Amino acid sequence: MGNRYKHIPLPPKQELERLYFKDKLNQTEVGKEFGVSQKVVWSWFKKLGIKARVPKKRNQSGENNDSWKGNNAGYAAFHIRVQKVRGKADHCEVCKKGRYFEWANLTGKFEDVSDYKMMCKSCHAKYDKKINNITKK
Numbered sequence: 546m547g548n549r550y551k552h553i554p555l556p557p558k559q560e561l562e563r564l565y566f567k568d569k570l571n572q573t574e575v576g577k578e579f580g581v582s583q584k585v586v587w588s589w590f591k592k593l594g595i596k597a598r599v600p601k602k603r604n605q606s607g608e609n610n611d612s613w614k615g616n617n618a619g620y621a622a623f624h625i626r627v628q629k630v631r632g633k634a635d636h637c638e639v640c641k642k643g644r645y646f647e648w649a650n651l652t653g654k655f656e657d658v659s660d661y662k663m664m665c666k667s668c669h670a671k672y673d674k675k676i677n678n679i680t681k682k
Contacts, residue, residue, distance in 0.1 A: 553581055558593045561586075565595070572597070616656045623655035624648055630658045637665035639672075649673070 556579060564575045572590075573583040590597055606629070607613060614622070627648045628634075634646035643665020649672055654660045664672060 553579075553585060555589055555592065558595065561589060561593065561595060565590075565598070571600075618656075620655065623650075627658045627661045631661070634663040636663055637668055638663045639668040640665060643667060 561575065564570045564578060565572070570578070572586040576583050576586045579586075587597070589595075603609070608615075618626070624647075631648070634648050637643040637646060639662075645666045646663055647666060647669050648661040649664040649669040651660050651662055653676075
């Protein structure tokens, strides 16, 4: 019984080194260039004596993330974005008391991180109820 996988020829060592070291692609990205998996690239490196880099996390925040949706993100993602940029809500800017604090959007422009105010849960609920009553009329 023969090998059910097609033979994939080894690309030139210089090409692999250019993509991996100069262009700073990871093994998965190099594999995409040749239409193969990361495991195939790893075996090529082993056969050609290319020493792999120490894997490091890349900056995956914001637009650098493959899953970035920009202004098409969901409600929860906008609130996470605000917390990442402005920090955790730690007081109420309305009643100056309360125990649990959240970021409350003021005008419905969720993508604008400056359009949020720190509020306690109670003030946030009252504010949202007031806004919903105004917009429904």
